[in-house]
Structures are given as structure tokens and as C-alpha cells.
Amino acid sequence: MTSVIDGKAVAASVLEECRAEVAELKAKGTVPGLAVVLVGDDPASHVYVGSKVRTCADLGLHSEKIVLPAETTQEELIAVVQRLNADPAIHGILVQSPPPKHIDEEAVVRAIDPRKDVDGFHPENVAKLALEDPTGFVPCTPAGCMRLLAAAGVKTAGAEAVVIGRSMIVGKPMALLLMAKGSDATVTVAHSRSKDLPAICRRADIIVAAVGRPEMVKADWMKEGAVVIDVGINRIDDPSTKKGYRLVGDVAYDEVAPKCSAITPVPGGVGPMTIALLIKNTLQAARQLG
Numbered sequence: 526m527t528s529v530i531d532g533k534a535v536a537a538s539v540l541e542e543c544r545a546e547v548a549e550l551k552a553k554g555t556v557p558g559l560a561v562v563l564v565g566d567d568p569a570s571h572v573y574v575g576s577k578v579r580t581c582a583d584l585g586l587h588s589e590k591i592v593l594p595a596e597t598t599q600e601e602l603i604a605v606v607q608r609l610n611a612d613p614a615i616h617g618i619l620v621q622s623p624p625p626k627h628i629d630e631e632a633v634v635r636a637i638d639p640r641k642d643v644d645g646f647h648p649e650n651v652a653k654l655a656l657e658d659p660t661g662f663v664p665c666t667p668a669g670c671m672r673l674l675a676a677a678g679v680k681t682a683g684a685e686a687v688v689i690g691r692s693m694i695v696g697k698p699m700a701l702l703l704m705a706k707g708s709d710a711t712v713t714v715a716h717s718r719s720k721d722l723p724a725i726c727r728r729a730d731i732i733v734a735a736v737g738r739p740e741m742v743k744a745d746w747m748k749e750g751a752v753v754i755d756v757g758i759n760r761i762d763d764p765s766t767k768k769g770y771r772l773v774g775d776v777a778y779d780e781v782a783p784k785c786s787a788i789t790p791v792p793g794g795v796g797p798m799t800i801a802l803l804i805k806n807t808l809q810a811a812r813q814l815g
């Protein structure tokens with residue numbers, strides 16, 4: 526029997542933890558504040574940013590949403606980041622990804638004060654993750670995946686885990702989290718140049734798919750009873766729907782699910798966790814900055 530891991534329910538419980546933490550911070554005189562910067566017109570990014578700001582409002586955080594035109598220059602964007610770095614009402618800063626092509630995302634991330642880098646993308650926080658230093662910020666999506674595994678009662682110690690994808694946002698931090706002390710998985714990171722990806726995946730007790738290719742992971746890539754965490758959120762044209770598209774993951778859900786012991790759906794799996802963990806990180810920043 527396959528267990529479908531309900532990301533909305535787990536995210537709601539993380540957010541309830543956050544609600545209590547917000548009350549504690551406010552009682553000590555700190556109103557946690559998050560600034561979200563969005564450059565350009567990417568429709569999905571607008572949805573995610575809207576959701577982040579609404580979640581802040583619901584939990585009583587202060588938030589600032591800064592929407593900049595697509596032609597904003599690198600220098601203008603960095604000036605906005607520097608203004609937020611200096612703002613004492615703001616504890617967390619993020620620039621929504623992906624920015625327009627002319628923006629050097631890495632340079633923008635490096636401009637964020639690492640103490641306010643609630644995305645966990647700054648090199649200082651990447652190093653802290655590798656060093657297992659809990660004062661760093663863990664990127665929200667892989668942190669969310671770890672919470673989902675815990676909520677589903679999945680034992681990671683000694684498990685063979687395969688992470689498909691080596692991005693700085695998901696694949697690399699996910700691998701570090703799975704192999705960290707306390708998680709203790711044996712981790713393989715596979716990517717587009719890996720030889721015989723299906724054979725690598727067939728070894729796995731846990732598969733984390735984060736490649737951004739719709740329904741790439743098939744049933745014959747899986748061993749019976751594996752746990753599958755699907756990070757992909759791909760929009761597929763579908764004229765039969767009201768929006769003209771539907772969302773699918775990186776995993777061919779209908780054929781894979783019956784072979785799994787547990788799997789995350791898309792939508793309603795990893796996605797909602799990303800926002801819940803962002804709030805958690807913002808509260809950590811507010812506590813650490815005081």
C-alpha cells in the first residue's frame with residue numbers, strides 16, 4: 526500500500542510551530558520581517574511571491590514585497606538589496622529565482638547580508654551547511670524535503686539515497702542534508718551526464734527527483750518499496766483545464782506510485798513546504814539578529 530505524503534498538511538503543522546514562535550518573538554519586542562524582491566514578469570514567480578507575502582500576513586510577520594521591472598539593472602537590484610541589508614525591520618531577504626537573464630544571480634546573492642539570507646544561497650551559508658553549523662540557513666526546499674521524510678516516518682540512517690539534480694537550490698544541499706550526522710544516508714548525486722541513470726536509481730531506497738524535466742523518472746527506474754520525493758513543478762500545456770496548463774512533477778506519478786512505499790504528489794507535496802521553511806528561516810534570522 527503506497528502512502529501519499531501530504532505536503533499541505535505537513536506545511537500547515539510547520540506553520541503552526543511558526544505561529545507560536547512569532548508570538549514569543551513579539552513578546553520580546555521583535556516583529557520578524559521578510560523582504561521579497563521580484564524582478565520581471567514570470568507568472569509562476571508572481572504566484573510564489575504572492576503566497577509568501579500572504580503567509581507572512583497570516584502569521585503576523587512584517588513583510589515587504591518589492592516588484593521591479595524586467596529591465597532593472599544589476600546595479601539597481603544590488604542597491605535595493607543593500608538598502609534592505611541596512612533596514613533593522615527586515616530580518617530576511619530573498620530575491621525570487623529565476624531573475625531575468627541579464628542579471629548575475631550569484632553576484633546578487635553575494636550582496637545579501639548572510640545573516641539575512643533566508644534562502645541559504647550565500648556562500649557563507651553553503652559553507653555552514655557543509656560544516657553542519659546550525660547558525661546557517663538551510664535552503665527551504667531541501668529542508669522541506671527532510672521534514673517530509675521525517676513526517677512520513679522514513680528512516681534515512683543507512684539508506685541508499687539518490688538525488689537526481691545538482692543545483693545549488695536543491696540537489697547539492699539535499700545531498701548534504703541526507704548525509705549529515707543524524708540523517709546518515711549513503712548518498713549518490715546523479716545528473717544529466719550520469720551514465721545509466723535508471724540503474725543508479727534502481728539501487729535507491731530514497732529517490733529525490735530535482736531535474737526539472739516533466740515525468741522523467743519512470744516505474745522501471747525504481748526498486749519496489751522505494752520512497753520518492755518529487756521536487757519538480759512543471760507546467761504542461763493542457764487546453765482542457767481552466768488555466769490552460771496543469772502541473773506535473775519530475776516523476777511519472779501514475780506509474781511510479783504503485784511501486785513506492787511513500788511518494789509526494791505534485792501539486793501538494795514539496796511546494797508548500799518551501800514557503801513554510803522560508804518562514805521558519807525568517808524566524809531564525811529574527812532570533813539571531815535580535
Ligand SMILES: Nc1nc2c(c(=O)[nH]1)N[C@@H](CN(C=O)c1ccc(C(=O)N[C@@H](CCC(=O)O)C(=O)O)cc1)CN2
Binds near residue numbers: 772799
Ligand atoms: N529565491 C527563491 N526562488 C525560488 C525558490 C526558492 O526557494 N527561493 N523556489 C522555487 C519557487 N518557490 C518558492 O520560491 C515555490 C515553488 C512552488 C511552491 C508551491 O507551493 N507549489 C504548489 C503549486 C503552486 C502552483 O499552482 O503553481 C505545489 O507544489 O503544490 C511554492 C514555492 C523557485 N524559485
